[in-house]
Amino acid sequence: MQFRQLLPSPDTVELAQLLAELELGQDGAAQRPLTVANFVASADGRAAFQGRSGALGDDGDQALFKGLRTIVDAVMVGTGTLRAERYGRMISDPDARRRRTERGLAPEPIACIVTRSGAVPTDTPLFQQREARIVVFSPSELDDREASAAVELVRLDPGELTLTTVLRHLRSQLGIGSLLCEGGPTLLGALILERLLDELFLTIAPKLVGGGTSPTISSGPELPEPQPLALRSLLERHGSLFLRYSLR
Numbered sequence: 298m299q300f301r302q303l304l305p306s307p308d309t310v311e312l313a314q315l316l317a318e319l320e321l322g323q324d325g326a327a328q329r330p331l332t333v334a335n336f337v338a339s340a341d342g343r344a345a346f347q348g349r350s351g352a353l354g355d356d357g358d359q360a361l362f363k364g365l366r367t368i369v370d371a372v373m374v375g376t377g378t379l380r381a382e383r384y385g386r387m388i389s390d391p392d393a394r395r396r397r398t399e400r401g402l403a404p405e406p407i408a409c410i411v412t413r414s415g416a417v418p419t420d421t422p423l424f425q426q427r428e429a430r431i432v433v434f435s436p437s438e439l440d441d442r443e444a445s446a447a448v449e450l451v452r453l454d455p456g457e458l459t460l461t462t463v464l465r466h467l468r469s470q471l472g473i474g475s476l477l478c479e480g481g482p483t484l485l486g487a488l489i490l491e492r493l494l495d496e497l498f499l500t501i502a503p504k505l506v507g508g509g510t511s512p513t514i515s516s517g518p519e520l521p522e523p524q525p526l527a528l529r530s531l532l533e534r535h536g537s538l539f540l541r542y543s544l545r
């Protein structure tokens with residue numbers, strides 16, 4: 298799929314090529330994975346419409362969403378998103394799984410779920426995927442009796458359950474070098490607050506949502522100061538803007 302590149306230099310680029318050239322998580326000595334987030338927002342700043350994000354994006358946004366999954370070791374998601382978006386198989390395209398193994402990755406990224414309440418929606422289709430590997434960070438037991446996926450529970454005391462602890466565990470115990478946060482806003486807000494985010498992929502969709510109660514892409518406590526970002530690239534396709542920022 299082709300995109301118009303506006304920055305760093307005007308060009309026409311292939312998404313597959315861009316993804317193949319993205320190097321994420323090469324620092325073997327790091328104490329946590331390189332962590333990127335991918336979100337779509339409406340032009341008026343909302344991260345969902347009627348409770349879900351699908352109506353905001355288009356096939357370009359979907360291609361980036363799926364494409365980023367193909368290059369990371371793990372995907373992290375909060376229970377709100379898991380529930381709202383009814384997560385299924387991480388990578389359904391066999392060619393994409395083959396390309397991952399050719400790159401030395403597992404066929405599919407590990408799904409990493411965090412919860413404080415312990416109420417994980419194990420009826421989500423992802424839990425029925427035999428090939429899926431899921432790691433749940435929770436302060437309580439998990440009822441995964443019906444799950445076909447390989448589910449690992451990492452129990453942490455409520456006081457210990459920070460994303461800093463979670464990311465260190467992913468790095469040191471599971472060897473995760475690159476982590477993609479797919480949301481939602483509560484999880485992204487916590488990642489930003491704990492200063493764990495390295496890059497933000499943000500799609501601005503050419504749509505307005507209006508009022509309502511849908512969140513913006515991050516929520517939770519305000520930062521002491523606004524966090525500056527550096528724009529690394531800007532793509533355009535059918536009026537959508539695809540920004541790649543790194544945190545300074």
Ligand SMILES: NC(=O)c1ccc[n+]([C@@H]2O[C@H](COP(=O)([O-])OP(=O)(O)OC[C@H]3O[C@@H](n4cnc5c(N)ncnc54)[C@H](OP(=O)(O)O)[C@@H]3O)[C@@H](O)[C@H]2O)c1
Binds near residue numbers: 378411487516
């Ligand atoms: N536009 C986009 O790109 C995009 C992306 C993702 C989601 N969304 C939308 O966002 C909405 C969901 O928002 P949300 O904020 O509820 O989603 P969320 O961040 O996925 O889920 C929030 C829940 O995740 C758990 N969680 C989050 N941060 C945690 C932390 N630091 N430690 C432990 N647990 C943590 C908690 O689960 P417990 O309650 O179980 O303790 C929390 O209630 C949906 O409408 C979805 O469609 C949009």
